Amino acid sequence: MSILVESLTKVYGPQKAVDNISFSAKPGVLGFLGPNGAGKSTTMKILTCFIPQTMGKASVCGFDVEKQPLEVKRNIGYLPESNPLYLHMYVKESLEFIAGIHQIKSPQKRIAEVIDQTGLGPEQHKKIGQLSKGYRQRVGLAQAILHNPEVLILDEPTSGLDPNQLIGIRKLILDLGKTKTVILSTHIMQEVEAVCNQVIIINKGKIVADDTLESLRNKNDEQSLENIFIKLTN
Numbered sequence: 001m002s003i004l005v006e007s008l009t010k011v012y013g014p015q016k017a018v019d020n021i022s023f024s025a026k027p028g029v030l031g032f033l034g035p036n037g038a039g040k041s042t043t044m045k046i047l048t049c050f051i052p053q054t055m056g057k058a059s060v061c062g063f064d065v066e067k068q069p070l071e072v073k074r075n076i077g078y079l080p081e082s083n084p085l086y087l088h089m090y091v092k093e094s095l096e097f098i099a100g101i102h103q104i105k106s107p108q109k110r111i112a113e114v115i116d117q118t119g120l121g122p123e124q125h126k127k128i129g130q131l132s133k134g135y136r137q138r139v140g141l142a143q144a145i146l147h148n149p150e151v152l153i154l155d156e157p158t159s160g161l162d163p164n165q166l167i168g169i170r171k172l173i174l175d176l177g178k179t180k181t182v183i184l185s186t187h188i189m190q191e192v193e194a195v196c197n198q199v200i201i202i203n204k205g206k207i208v209a210d211d212t213l214e215s216l217r218n219k220n221d222e223q224s225l226e227n228i229f230i231k232l233t234n
Contacts (some may be wrong), residue, residue, distance in 0.1 A: 001026050002151050002181035003047065008056035010042050017042040019205035020056070029177035031196035031213075032185045035233050039205040040185050041081070044153050047183075048078045061150050074102075077144035081155040083136060087129035091120055091139055094128060095146060102147040110146065117175075118142045119168060134165030141172065152182045158191060170195055189226040199225070203233040 003025040010018040018039040034040045045051045047058055049069040057064065063071040086094055092111065099107035115124050118138045123131055128139055137157060144152060158169050174195050176182055184196060192199060192213070199216055201209040209216060209232055213225070220228045 002061055003183070004057075004059045005043075005047075006057045008043070008046065008058055009054050010039075010046060010051070011054040016205050018046070018053075021202065021205070021207045022056075023200055023207060023210050025181050025183060025198070027177070027179065027181050028198060029173060029182045029184055029196045031192035031199045032183050032202070033187075033189075033192065033199065033229060034202035038202045038233070040202060041155065043202070044078075044155060044183070044185060047072075048076055048153060049073060074147070075150045077147070077149040077152045079137075079140045079144045079152075079154045079157055081159065083140040085128050085136060085139060085143075088127065090125060090127055091115075091131070092124045094139065095142060098143045098146050104147060110148075114142045114146050117145070118172060132165075134161050134168070137161065137165070137169060138172075141169070145176065150180060152176060152180055153185075154182065155185045156187070157184070158186065158188065166191075189224070189229060193225055201229060201232050208232045 001024040005021060005023050008018055008021050009016065032040055046053050047060060047065060049065050049072050052066060059065065060072045061075040063075065065072050095111045095114065096107065099111060104110050115121055118141055120138055120142060123135050128136060141157065158166050161169060170191065173182060173184065186192060196213060199209065199211060199213050200207060216228060217223065
């Protein structure tokens, strides 16, 4: 398994943000769903080594997030919801900077591949601050996949995009899911139905569903994912 989470718990003072959750993920696209404050972002921050867990274990590509954080970071790409970018940098310049951090061999070749993969060719010589939100999201994705990680964690990657931009990013996520393990956190149910083959729903820090999309519907009288989500999180 690319990701293995066992009895993971995170406590902030009196509050359990994540409460003894366990799940695994393999190559493909996993939809990670839940209401605001359910524990999604906390789980993703633990998996990407931004914060430590209180109890339990998590591993990425066989590396323990607590004991081997550098190895985890080498194998993971992360696009946070805020998508922090250096707006004064040119697109290609920013990718060269990220390539240097990861010490990528033949960086220009890899940058050219990623620019082509993310559709950034026409924009590569522009400053990031001049780009539309859709293209900024593509830059964030390009930075996340530049070092060719086995695992990608995407937090609300299509937030605020127009329908044309949405289709482009969805197609890219589907393509990435053919060879990588992608965790996609989103509130857009149609997006999950379009790209995900596995769904986890978390509510108040606990996992309330972990199944394939097809099986989840079968168990809930073929209801829409939106109705299933509302039923399980209300």
